[in-house]
Amino acid sequence: MAKEIPNVPDIPDYQYGFHDKDVSVFRSKKGLNRQIVEEISRMKGEPEWMLEFRLKSLEQFYKMPMPSSANSKWFSLLPGNLDELNFDDITYYVKPSERQGKTWEEVPDEIKQTFDKLGIPEAEQKFLAGVSAQYESEVVYHNMQKELEEQGVIFCDTDTAVREYPELMKEYFGTVVPPSDNKFAALNSAVWSGGSFIYVPKGVKCDVPLQAYFRINSENMGQFERTLIIADEDSFVHYVEGCTAPVYSTNSLHSAVVEIVVRDNARCRYTTIQNWAPNIYNLVTKRAVADKGAHMEWVDGNIGSKLTMKYPAVVMRGEGAKADVLSIAVAGKNQHQDAGAKVTALAPNCTSTIISKSIAKQGGKVTYRGLSSFGPKADGSKANVKCDTLILDNESTSDTIPYNEVKTDNVMLEHEATVSKVSEDQLFYLMSRGLTEDEATQMIIMGFIEPFTKELPMEYAVEMNRLIKFEMEGSIG
Amino acid sequence: MANKPNLKIKDLHVAIDEKEILKGVNLEINGGEIHAIMGPNGTGKSTLASALMGHPRYEVSKGEALLDQADLLDMDVDERARAGLFLAMQYPSEVSGVTNSDFLRSAINAKRDEGNEISLMKFIREMDKKMELLEMDEKFATRYLNEGFSGGEKKRNEILQLMMLNPRIAILDEIDSGLDIDALKVVAAGVNAMRGDEFGALIITHYQRLLNYIKPDFVHVFMQGRIVKSGGPELAERLEAEGYDWVKEELGIEDETVGQQG
Numbered sequence: 001m002a003k004e005i006p007n008v009p010d011i012p013d014y015q016y017g018f019h020d021k022d023v024s025v026f027r028s029k030k031g032l033n034r035q036i037v038e039e040i041s042r043m044k045g046e047p048e049w050m051l052e053f054r055l056k057s058l059e060q061f062y063k064m065p066m067p068s069s070a071n072s073k074w075f076s077l078l079p080g081n082l083d084e085l086n087f088d089d090i091t092y093y094v095k096p097s098e099r100q101g102k103t104w105e106e107v108p109d110e111i112k113q114t115f116d117k118l119g120i121p122e123a124e125q126k127f128l129a130g131v132s133a134q135y136e137s138e139v140v141y142h143n144m145q146k147e148l149e150e151q152g153v154i155f156c157d158t159d160t161a162v163r164e165y166p167e168l169m170k171e172y173f174g175t176v177v178p179p180s181d182n183k184f185a186a187l188n189s190a191v192w193s194g195g196s197f198i199y200v201p202k203g204v205k206c207d208v209p210l211q212a213y214f215r216i217n218s219e220n221m222g223q224f225e226r227t228l229i230i231a232d233e234d235s236f237v238h239y240v241e242g243c244t245a246p247v248y249s250t251n252s253l254h255s256a257v258v259e260i261v262v263r264d265n266a267r268c269r270y271t272t273i274q275n276w277a278p279n280i281y282n283l284v285t286k287r288a289v290a291d292k293g294a295h296m297e298w299v300d301g302n303i304g305s306k307l308t309m310k311y312p313a314v315v316m317r318g319e320g321a322k323a324d325v326l327s328i329a330v331a332g333k334n335q336h337q338d339a340g341a342k343v344t345a346l347a348p349n350c351t352s353t354i355i356s357k358s359i360a361k362q363g364g365k366v367t368y369r370g371l372s373s374f375g376p377k378a379d380g381s382k383a384n385v386k387c388d389t390l391i392l393d394n395e396s397t398s399d400t401i402p403y404n405e406v407k408t409d410n411v412m413l414e415h416e417a418t419v420s421k422v423s424e425d426q427l428f429y430l431m432s433r434g435l436t437e438d439e440a441t442q443m444i445i446m447g448f449i450e451p452f453t454k455e456l457p458m459e460y461a462v463e464m465n466r467l468i469k470f471e472m473e474g475s476i477g
Numbered sequence: 478m479a480n481k482p483n484l485k486i487k488d489l490h491v492a493i494d495e496k497e498i499l500k501g502v503n504l505e506i507n508g509g510e511i512h513a514i515m516g517p518n519g520t521g522k523s524t525l526a527s528a529l530m531g532h533p534r535y536e537v538s539k540g541e542a543l544l545d546q547a548d549l550l551d552m553d554v555d556e557r558a559r560a561g562l563f564l565a566m567q568y569p570s571e572v573s574g575v576t577n578s579d580f581l582r583s584a585i586n587a588k589r590d591e592g593n594e595i596s597l598m599k600f601i602r603e604m605d606k607k608m609e610l611l612e613m614d615e616k617f618a619t620r621y622l623n624e625g626f627s628g629g630e631k632k633r634n635e636i637l638q639l640m641m642l643n644p645r646i647a648i649l650d651e652i653d654s655g656l657d658i659d660a661l662k663v664v665a666a667g668v669n670a671m672r673g674d675e676f677g678a679l680i681i682t683h684y685q686r687l688l689n690y691i692k693p694d695f696v697h698v699f700m701q702g703r704i705v706k707s708g709g710p711e712l713a714e715r716l717e718a719e720g721y722d723w724v725k726e727e728l729g730i731e732d733e734t735v736g737q738q739g
Contacts, residue, residue: 443575
């Protein structure tokens with residue numbers, strides 16, 4: 001088969017994405033109908049129950065209106081603009097070839113250079129470039145896999161899980177985020193592909209973060225991934241998804257669903273950094289349920305995309321559960337980051353902390369949309385919300401839209417929001433010590449997102465810092 | 478000596494929002510010299526400091542400032558710094574999320590060529606040594622730049638930067654304000670440690686007090702946006718003892734500030 005390595009796509013202000021026209025062996029027709037959903041299920045060799053789930057979800061999808069200020073309380077103020085999103089113009093399933101036979105030598109130099117600038121390790125670079133049959137990373141993957149298996153941890157892609165772990169899947173799949181949750185969750189439920197499945201047994205603490213990029217055999221970078229994590233009682237797991245390399249896709253819609261169940265006294269941390277090309281709608285539903293004494297942490301970084309709508313949620317349903325949501329969002333030219341968090345306390349003495357850091361530049365738009373909810377039984381619960389926005393020029397804008405629901409007395413809710421600019425005096429101060437204006441601005445921005453980067457695993461923090469520097473180069477105006 | 482620094486200010490006029498504050502400042506500072514500028518509030522002393530460093534709010538309407546014969550006024554703020562000018566500020570900014578040591582190391586490396594950055598070990602050793610001299614707790618290395626520092630801590634931190642960056646000419650803008658006597662002594666010891674042929678300083682202060690610990694070679698009185706009288710250390714002592722009225726009388730000045738004169 002002839003291989004064509006395309007040039008870096010010609011998208012204004014976005015030099016770092018790439019795509020490959022020719023890696024797929026099966027691609028469904030554009031548009032969505034019952035037949036396509038059936039075809040997806042058949043291609044995957046799925047059991048009947050999953051096909052039924054998909055078809056029901058499709059019905060749900062058709063029934064639900066496009067979310068807007070007219071039909072949704074959540075989006076009643078300043079919703080993101082979905083007018084140009086055309087469901088008929090999207091390819092819903094692309095099956096990547098198992099062995100593309102593509103070699104590292106064939107990857108364009110520009111892309112390798114971009115990876116180098118981002119400081120991405122070579123093994124990961126090769127994976128990202130689609131060189132999937134890559135020896136070293138397979139070795140790393142298998143070693144990790146072996147260790148996990150010995151502990152009884154299951155870590156595989158969700159398609160595999162449907163085949164191999166039907167009991168767990170039937171018990172949990174679609175229970176945290178039901179298809180009826182929202183139109184995009186319904187869409188994902190109908191056409192989902194790829195994503196991770198993790199089960200951590202009682203009492204097992206995974207001391208190494210489980211990283212998606214080592215799962216090299218499947219549709220890791222799909223548009224409609226479906227991830228399900230179950231952290232059983234007293235367990236701990238840290239899952240790291242995505243990376244700072246930009247994801248380019250000819251498809252303009254990415255709509256994932258992530259469901260997490262954190263059992264009694266377990267702790268789960270989910271770290272994402274995503275850097276989307278500016279043509280992408282990134283509409284993601286992420287939700288965790290936390291039982292008694294459980295602790296759920298979302299660490300969520302969103303860079304790029306045309307419109308991101310993403311509000312990692314934690315439903316604290318057991319006494320003393322904890323939720324932390326820490327996020328950053330960076331919006332540049334023609335980009336809107338509508339992101340935030342939803343935390344709900346349904347049991348006594350739950351605590352939650354939301355820290356949101358947003359940066360808007362070159363006319364970009366950032367919206368913090370957040371919910372802090374206390375149910376009737378949430379006696380003694382506390383929520384703390386802190387949203388900080390840094391605006392780099394006069395064209396960029398930010399909005400903060402917090403929703404609070406309090407159905408019991410004796411709760412504490414704190415909300416603090418700041419909007420700042422890189423101040424003339426700060427720049428003068430740093431420059432008076434010899435830093436150029438660019439270096440000084442970068443330093444201020446790095447400092448601003450430091451509460452986020454310090455929570456990342458070291459190698460990701462380094463990548464993140466490089467990426468932000470990249471993003472900010474020449475964006476001072 | 479060829480390598481002695483030299484700062485030459487000639488007939489410098491500076492305006493903020495089109496209002497003239499400095500009205501013809503003349504001053505020359507050489508390596509090995511410490512100059513003090515004294516004067517009451519509102520006479521334009523701090524404007525001189527900020528304008529020399531290149532703060533964007535200050536506009537030079539006339540005059541010259543040369544550092545080692547190079548035109549300072551033609552340089553950006555960071556270029557002035559890399560040319561060897563330093564300003565210890567009265568109100569240094571706070572920068573959250575950036576540790577003191579990261580900032581200092583970046584600043585040191587900004588003056589060095591790529592590939593010639595200061596080694597981490599050498600940097601840590603120097604910083605430890607200087608922090609000890611300034612009686613700063615080692616925690617200051619990892620605290621965020623000036624964030625939550627008390628007035629006195631900020632001043633010490635400015636002097637720490639001065640010592641680490643080793644400029645050719647330093648301007649200290651009211652570095653003594655808000656310091657108790659012990660802190661004042663520590664800060665003065667830091668500045669005195671810098672003294673030598675390759676270092677010159679301009680100390681701006683209200684009070685003679687600081688000059689008890691940093692002995693100036695020249696003292697200048699600042700009024701109405703310029704230097705109105707110069708002398709040796711004895712001038713500072715007389716100002717401390719008698720105030721500024723005798724200077725005003727001698728020169729026939731009624732209002733010493735730049736405020737009312739547009």
